[in-house]
Amino acid sequence: MSDLDQLTQSLARNLKRWRNERGFTLDALAARAGVSRGMIIQIEQARTNPSVGTTVKLADALGVSITTLLDYEQGPxxxxxxxxxxxxxxxxxxxxxxxxxxxxxxxxxxxxxxxxxxxxxxxxxxxxxxxxxxxxxxxxxxxxxxxxxxxxxxxxxxxxxxxxxxxxxxxxxxxxxxxxxxxxxxxxxx
Structure with a gap:
């Protein structure tokens, strides 16, 4: 798996996880982050690799660091x-x-x-x-x-x-x- 594919998969998994954990609908997160609902859907389905600026907006809207949004899931x-x-x-x-x-x-x-x-x-x-x-x-x-x-x-x-x-x-x-x-x-x- 390429670095870009790995980044896209991590972001998709973590964005969906944190959005669900916060209880945000797609529309609610879109409004909080100033990012379109369609872009969030594409990110969560690992169909796009957003800009660093978009990723920062999403992390801020979720109240997590960009590190958490891009990192592998917490484990042991x-x-x-x-x-x-x-x-x-x-x-x-x-x-x-x-x-x-x-x-x-x-x-x-x-x-x-x-x-x-x-x-x-x-x-x-x-x-x-x-x-x-x-x-x-x-x-x-x-x-x-x-x-x-x-x-x-x-x-x-x-x-x-x-x-x-x-x-x-x-x-x-x-x-x-x-x-x-x-x-x-x-x-x-x-």
Missing amino acids: QVRLVPPGQAVRMWSTSTGSQTTLLVGTEARGPLELWSYTLMPGDGTASDPHPDGTTELLHVTEGTLTLVVEGEEHALPAGTSAVFEGNVPHAYRNDGERTVQMTLAVSIPPVR
């Missing part, structure tokens, strides 16, 4: 996104591109971290407050992600999202340096 507590499932948004013949690696719905503080783990090194984290979400992307080596005692191998190019309110750790069990980027979304203090 730890969701791995292999390189082949990341969603390429656009590319040029000269090699420029943007790729949606992984995303989640979250409110509150958001931290972005860069990690380097040398072979044999690791770091553990106590549980964060309920509602904390962590997203990570491995750029070099193979990371061992441990969430509540369950190990997940993430080779370079793989992304993951998980709830950080449980014990978790990052380890380099390999022979190559691990480089990764980590985002932590913490719920606001009430």
